[in-house]
Amino acid sequence: MAAATLKVTANSLEEHWMPFSQNKEFKTNPRLVVKSEGMYLWDHKGGKVLDGSSALFNVPCGHGRAEISEAVYNQLKLNDYTAPFQLGHPGSFALAKQLTKLTPKGMGHVFFTNSGSESIDTAIKMVYAYHAARGDHKRHRFVSRERAYHGVNIGGVSLSGMVRNRETFPGVMPYVSLMRHTHVADNKFSRGQGEHGGVDLANDLERIALTYGAGTIAACFVEPIAGSTGCLVPPKGYLERLREICDKYGILLVFDEVITGFGRTGKAFAAQSFGVTPDLMTIAKALTNGAQPMGGVIVKDEIYDTVVDTAPEGMIEFFHGYTYSAHPAACAAGLATMDIYEREKLFERGARLSPYLLDSIWKLKDLDMVTDIRGYGMMAAVDIKPGKVPGARGNELQKRLFWNGLHLKWTGDTAIIAPPLVAEKAHIDELVETLRKTLGDFKD
Numbered sequence: 316m317a318a319a320t321l322k323v324t325a326n327s328l329e330e331h332w333m334p335f336s337q338n339k340e341f342k343t344n345p346r347l348v349v350k351s352e353g354m355y356l357w358d359h360k361g362g363k364v365l366d367g368s369s370a371l372f373n374v375p376c377g378h379g380r381a382e383i384s385e386a387v388y389n390q391l392k393l394n395d396y397t398a399p400f401q402l403g404h405p406g407s408f409a410l411a412k413q414l415t416k417l418t419p420k421g422m423g424h425v426f427f428t429n430s431g432s433e434s435i436d437t438a439i440k441m442v443y444a445y446h447a448a449r450g451d452h453k454r455h456r457f458v459s460r461e462r463a464y465h466g467v468n469i470g471g472v473s474l475s476g477m478v479r480n481r482e483t484f485p486g487v488m489p490y491v492s493l494m495r496h497t498h499v500a501d502n503k504f505s506r507g508q509g510e511h512g513g514v515d516l517a518n519d520l521e522r523i524a525l526t527y528g529a530g531t532i533a534a535c536f537v538e539p540i541a542g543s544t545g546c547l548v549p550p551k552g553y554l555e556r557l558r559e560i561c562d563k564y565g566i567l568l569v570f571d572e573v574i575t576g577f578g579r580t581g582k583a584f585a586a587q588s589f590g591v592t593p594d595l596m597t598i599a600k601a602l603t604n605g606a607q608p609m610g611g612v613i614v615k616d617e618i619y620d621t622v623v624d625t626a627p628e629g630m631i632e633f634f635h636g637y638t639y640s641a642h643p644a645a646c647a648a649g650l651a652t653m654d655i656y657e658r659e660k661l662f663e664r665g666a667r668l669s670p671y672l673l674d675s676i677w678k679l680k681d682l683d684m685v686t687d688i689r690g691y692g693m694m695a696a697v698d699i700k701p702g703k704v705p706g707a708r709g710n711e712l713q714k715r716l717f718w719n720g721l722h723l724k725w726t727g728d729t730a731i732i733a734p735p736l737v738a739e740k741a742h743i744d745e746l747v748e749t750l751r752k753t754l755g756d757f758k759d
């Protein structure tokens with residue numbers, strides 16, 4: 316550890332403009348991770364830190380999985396890169412096949428991207444392409460939701476319902492309407508799906524459809540559980556009602572499963588946990604256990620068939636793709652990750668551990684500072700009383716927690732808890748004790 320410490324601190328931190336970070340503050344007191352293994356990270360001062368958010372929800376198998384790094388290394392030695400346009404390599408077809416074994420019935424086609432943000436922009440273009448292929452050129456409006464997070468590319472920002480992510484960037488897509496978010500006061504502290512507001516909130520989609528003309532709505536994008544804004548679990552009946560309205564008016568339903576995919580909700584996808592099948596599904600995090608950048612869009616067969624079958628003979632069907640779509644190393648990592656999920660039955664393991672996680676988190680309700688707790692599967696959120704500047708306490712608490720030995724993702728004044736699916740009960744105890752102590756000791 317000493318050598319790594321020396322090397323890192325000797326470097327200048329100035330040149331790297333860090334994403335979604337307080338650059339100035341960070342560089343005066345950096346938190347650098349120099350090693351990660353299993354449930355833990357090690358910082359540059361030698362401290363051991365429990366990973367309570369699966370890094371950014373994307374390391375459910377735990378860190379440092381040798382099966383994945385060996386698969387990537389072997390792939391790079393054999394075939395480091397294949398141009399993905401009009402050419403292929405076996406790994407992408409094998410991974411797509413594995414993925415479609417996990418998806419809801421009839422969602423049998425996968426398009427690969429390199430991130431969740433790219434998946435969202437790809438899904439937007441697929442929606443346009445599908446309607447165009449059917450000769451329906453009137454559908455140009457998209458519906459999303461307040462507090463939605465769909466990544467940071469222009470398409471995703473256009474669908475975003477988080478003010479900080481939009482306000483600086485005025486040049487977004489037009490024709491986007493937002494439904495109300497699903498954080499309902501009556502559902503405070505309810506575990507799992509709240510009883511209140513589901514159908515009423517979903518009816519926003521019908522109101523928007525009837526305001527603009529149902530035939531102008533191309534698609535409705537929702538995260539089944541809104542993750543980045545702090546685990547807003549859909550109230551009972553909400554997703555079912557969205558599906559009904561979409562079917563009634565010919566609107567495509569897109570589930571952004573970038574966080575909820577791969578066992579976070581107890582099944583492979585939230586679509587299955589909630590029993591509602593979308594038309595398209597975006598995926599990314601947890602696809603490669605964080606070892607390689609990769610995302611994808613999974614679509615109903617009808618969407619693929621319509622776009623592919625209606626293209627003129629001899630032409631490319633969908634004018635979209637990335638230089639690194641289906642990179643061989645990412646596919647190798649994805650295949651190794653799918654293998655771990657299956658071999659270690661991690662989705663079932665997460666489903667079994669969920670009640671323990673939620674019971675433990677709910678015990679924090681007695682803290683004065685805690686104003687709401689939500690949770691489903693292996694994900695939960697704790698809201699704390701904001702200070703004078705919204706979000707400042709959350710930022711401060713995130714740092715204090717880290718130095719106290721716990722990494723958690725924070726959004727504003729909300730902590731998001733999503734441990735790896737390989738966690739043991741003792742890790743949950745450690746997580747909750749550290750959170751309790753840090754919140755309990757906190758003074759501005």
Ligand SMILES: Cc1ncc(COP(=O)(O)O)c(C=O)c1O
Binds near residue numbers: 465542571600
């Ligand atoms: C629901 C959702 N969609 C999209 C994204 C964007 O993914 P990425 O950061 O890989 O671009 C995220 C990232 O947190 C997300 O939570």
